[in-house]
Amino acid sequence: QKEVEQDPGPLSVPEGAIVSLNCTYSNSAFQYFMWYRQYSRKGPELLMYTYSSGNKEDGRFTAQVDKSSKYISLFIRDSQPSDSATYLCAMTGYYSFNKFYFGSGTKLNVKP
């Protein structure tokens, strides 16, 4: 079983839709959770960072962590064509801070 599972998509939505991206994980020691956005042929860009359980909001983006279910989500409101990219989840824990575990990425296409 992989440490982190992420639906690869692709996910295609119309402009203005609410997008939900998800990851599940198996290691209960993970405490720090990140979402990256990667445009084609570019390096991943850190979007959101959360610690432990709860929600964090930044503009149109909301990151949600449910440690009891080992499930994290990224919500994008009012999606724009410029949001079209691959979204990667990542996580690490207090006892594994030298290593980060990534999902395989979900490709999102927002149609005008």
Added chain:
Amino acid sequence: SQTIHQWPATLVQPVGSPLSLECTVEGTSNPNLYWYRQAAGRGLQLLFYSVGIGQISSEVPQNLSASRPQDRQFILSSKKLLLSDSGFYLCAWSHAGTSVIYEQFFGPGTRLTVL
């Protein structure tokens, strides 16, 4: 602010040739440094990470090697490239393990094609 550089941006090499990819970080000291490979349409594969000068941990046994000659410099090398070495190589850094900041930041990447 911190920045991370990688070069070259693009590289086309014949099978059996050597490889040297370089990564440097500015604006921070004693970072943890990482090399990843990303194959087309796939996730990130951790190749090496380093917590200090001369300290390299290898995650995947293969014909690649890494070195950290200076605090903020990380080099990925190979003596003889294989076709399977083609991919998108990403360097990343994070704050040292004793820090309370755990994000990881990526460079722009090097696209390597082995023919």
